[in-house]
Amino acid sequence: MNKGSTLLITFDGLRRDRANADLMPNLARFMEEGSNFINSRSIFPSETRVAVTSTMTGCPPGGHGVVANQFIHAVRPEGLFRTSEWEDLELAAQAGQLLDRETMGQRLAKAGRSMAVVSTATKGASRMMNSSAHALGQPVFSMHGVPVSSPDLHEAVLAQLGPIPDAGAPNGARMDYATSALIEVVYPRHQPDFCVFWMNEPDTSSHRFGITAPETERAQRITDDNFGRILDWWRAGNGPENIVVMSDHGQITGSRQLETLDIIPAAFGRAAIGAFSSIYLDDRSDEGKARVVDWLVQQDFCGLVFATAENGAAIEGALPWAAVRNDHKRGADVGFTLRASDSSENWGPDIDACLFAAWITPGGGMHGGLNRGELSTVLAAQGPAYRAGFVSETPCWLPDIAPTILTSMGLPLDGTEGRALVEALVGEDPRFGVAPAVETRTLQASHRGHQHYLRQWVIEGKTIVDCGWTGGTGAWTP
Numbered sequence: 001m002n003k004g005s006t007l008l009i010t011f012d013g014l015r016r017d018r019a020n021a022d023l024m025p026n027l028a029r030f031m032e033e034g035s036n037f038i039n040s041r042s043i044f045p046s047e048t049r050v051a052v053t054s055t056m057t058g059c060p061p062g063g064h065g066v067v068a069n070q071f072i073h074a075v076r077p078e079g080l081f082r083t084s085e086w087e088d089l090e091l092a093a094q095a096g097q098l099l100d101r102e103t104m105g106q107r108l109a110k111a112g113r114s115m116a117v118v119s120t121a122t123k124g125a126s127r128m129m130n131s132s133a134h135a136l137g138q139p140v141f142s143m144h145g146v147p148v149s150s151p152d153l154h155e156a157v158l159a160q161l162g163p164i165p166d167a168g169a170p171n172g173a174r175m176d177y178a179t180s181a182l183i184e185v186v187y188p189r190h191q192p193d194f195c196v197f198w199m200n201e202p203d204t205s206s207h208r209f210g211i212t213a214p215e216t217e218r219a220q221r222i223t224d225d226n227f228g229r230i231l232d233w234w235r236a237g238n239g240p241e242n243i244v245v246m247s248d249h250g251q252i253t254g255s256r257q258l259e260t261l262d263i264i265p266a267a268f269g270r271a272a273i274g275a276f277s278s279i280y281l282d283d284r285s286d287e288g289k290a291r292v293v294d295w296l297v298q299q300d301f302c303g304l305v306f307a308t309a310e311n312g313a314a315i316e317g318a319l320p321w322a323a324v325r326n327d328h329k330r331g332a333d334v335g336f337t338l339r340a341s342d343s344s345e346n347w348g349p350d351i352d353a354c355l356f357a358a359w360i361t362p363g364g365g366m367h368g369g370l371n372r373g374e375l376s377t378v379l380a381a382q383g384p385a386y387r388a389g390f391v392s393e394t395p396c397w398l399p400d401i402a403p404t405i406l407t408s409m410g411l412p413l414d415g416t417e418g419r420a421l422v423e424a425l426v427g428e429d430p431r432f433g434v435a436p437a438v439e440t441r442t443l444q445a446s447h448r449g450h451q452h453y454l455r456q457w458v459i460e461g462k463t464i465v466d467c468g469w470t471g472g473t474g475a476w477t478p
């Protein structure tokens, strides 16, 4: 392995305020002893495949083009483009319309370095961890087998560890198996310069049982036990130089369900409805967009609304897509979040709540919107590249992770839109150890009494989304 070799470990769906010493003692100690980024954020929409892609390209969705977990895409003219599905991603990749930015896999291949993926996530999320892994000959092990996994690595893991256990909630058997695959097969066999290890808990249990449910707490303990196994192995001198841990988003409580998914008049165009919803209009003129925004803000399900005019300004009553860094040609004409609680001043696992569209039952966890409980993530790092015992208050988000790791490896960042978190890095470079200036601002839009607010941080001219909320006639009512 080369300088800066890094293992990136993800706890899917872990809110920062649930990563405490009681439930996750190994993680809590790791954060305390390493560089701990206490103001880390996800991206918008705060959905897994968007988050994975933003992490692996070092760009927000407005750069890479995976604009939502499901959206309307030219390669699926009849239905929804579902990023959870291998077939949909393959269709887009063959059409050259999957990703507009280089991935970590491609960057490392160009630099003659290696990358591996070990994932318990969906087929689609696992694909987006290294979207061209097979073409580049970079190994992937997924619970879903071939074609997500590399055939020879898959065979090697099964030969050594036996059959893959069934999925469960909590998904403990698979977490244990994946950890064994990582430290007993993938590292000894491939010694990757960069390795992604993705645990789909506590996300799965949190969706199903609720954020603070005993089953979800058990899922957190299981992931933390496996993290402890990895740390023991690492501290014994195995594996990479550095370990970075992250979560891709948090969750808030889905307290009330839409009565139907059929909430957008067909006359407007085609819609994809979820925690984040998008509408691809038949009439894409500014007037057409304004008509839809005017209708949306009068609906009691509607949270924040996004729409950009021809000249780049916001449509009246909406915020521009650029404000959430999701302005992309494959993006929707008008998008909106479902209504959620105001997390600008008060938030917490027992407070944050939202309306939800589908997939869970009331009381289950949800994500995709702009509540602080969804956007606030875990990010911490240890190893020779990172400062020890360092609490970084400088805001950061998922697109900053790839530039930081590339910098620790001495590789170029061209084409990334995130920022290398140099304040946490150790080395000769005069930028290292110095925190940049941070400006905070709040954008507002109001129409027919429906108020939107979006708080942003601006660092070196680039914006990071802190959180968003609604007020006035758009206020959340439990």
Ligand SMILES: [Zn+2]
Residues within 6 Å of the ligand: 012, 013, 047, 048, 203, 248, 249
């Ligand atoms: Zn996720």
